[in-house]
Amino acid sequence: MLKIKKYGAIDIGSNAIRLLVANVISKKNSEPQIKKSSLVRVPIRLGADVFVKGKISKANEKRMIDAMNAFQLLMNVHGVENYRACATSAMREASNGNEVIDSVLDKTGIQIDLIDGKTEAEIIFSTDLADVIKEDKSYLYVDVGGGSTEFTVFSNGKLINSKSFKIGTVRLLNKVVDKKKLWPEIKDWIKSNTQGMRKVTVIGSGGNINKIFKMSGRQPGKPLSFIYLSAHYQFLKQMSYDERVTELSLNPDRADVIIPATKIYLNAMKWSNSNKIIVPKIGLSDGIIKTLHQSEI
Known part of the structure; x- marks a missing residue:
């Protein structure tokens, strides 16, 4: 018998806030299927407040509340069950983070x-990351966000090590990263954790690498080479912000962060001696949907 449940996932990041609505389709003796129903992205750049001034501004708190009210209505319309x-x-990191959370709960539920x-x-x-990782290969998973980047090393089907660094696209844009200190730390961590591994493949996660992959025209599942990504980085850098918006049709809040994001992926590939990056369509919101479903089984 077919069973369909609808879930919602809200990802409140440093660069944007997203609502993913998805159907989880379950059938006896079969793996559940997740079908995305709706994805809404709102460019509320909380990191621009927090990483520079240490707190969320009143203006962005109001925008967050408006967004959450809208998300609540959308989930009601879609019939989201959880x-x-x-x-x-x-x-x-916001000094008023808990206050904003209480305010959002009070005004939106x-x-x-x-x-x-x-x-x-x-x-x-x-998520379906396990389907990407082959047991006889080595991987460096890189998830670039607005405020932090998560690095995880897998080898022979096992998680070797994982670390989060306070380097992200919004931090880099606002020049609040001590690059002379942090880049060498990341380099040392990657090199020491991938030492002795042959042919490390980087797995890229995040909105920017997904956009780059889409722009490449590659078929899903096909990797991007280091040479391609490096050339694309130079191509983006030589264009002005206005040109990236008008000629490449990038969203205004994507057109600036895409450059520092690409730099992070390139450095990760260089320091792990990787010549290719694969880009599965996975992220925090996908994981929230799956964990919600698993918690109810």
């Missing part, structure tokens, strides 16, 4: 969970 809202780097980098990685790993 949902979870997770906040990452920017909300964790939506409870926001503050999650750390480790929990964020665990939620993402609950």
Whole structure:
């Protein structure tokens, strides 16, 4: 007998806030299928507040409340049966983060969970990442966000090590990263954790690498080479912000962060001696949907 449940996932990031609505289709003796029904992305750049001034501004708090009210209505219309809202780097570091969470709950009824980098990685790993990882290969998983980047090394089907660094696209744009200190730390971590591994493949996660992959015209499942990504990085850099918006049709809040994001992926590939990056369509919101379903089985 076919069973269909509808779930909602709210991802409150440093660069944008997303609502994913998905159907989970279950059938006896079969793996459940997740079908995305709707994805709404709102460009509320919380990181621009937090990483520079240390707190969420009143203006962005109001925008968050408006967004959550809209998400609540959309979930009602879609008939969502269960949902979870997770906040990452920017909300964790905001001095008024808990106050904003209480305000959102009071005005919208939506409870926001503050999650750390480790929990964020665990939620993402609950997705179909296991289908990508082959037991006889080595991988460096790189999830680039607005406030932090998670690095995880897999080899022979096992998780070797994982670490979150406070380097992200919004932090880099706002020049609040000590690059002289942090880049060498990341380089040392990647090199020491991939030492002795042959042919490391980078797995890229995040909105920017998904956009780059879409722009490449590659078929799903096909990797991007280091040479391609490096050339694309130079191509993006030589264009002005206005040109990236008008000629490449990038969203205004994507046209600036895409450059520092590409730099992070390139460095990860270089330091792990990887010549290719694969881009499965997975992220925090996908993981939230899957973990919600698994918790009810």
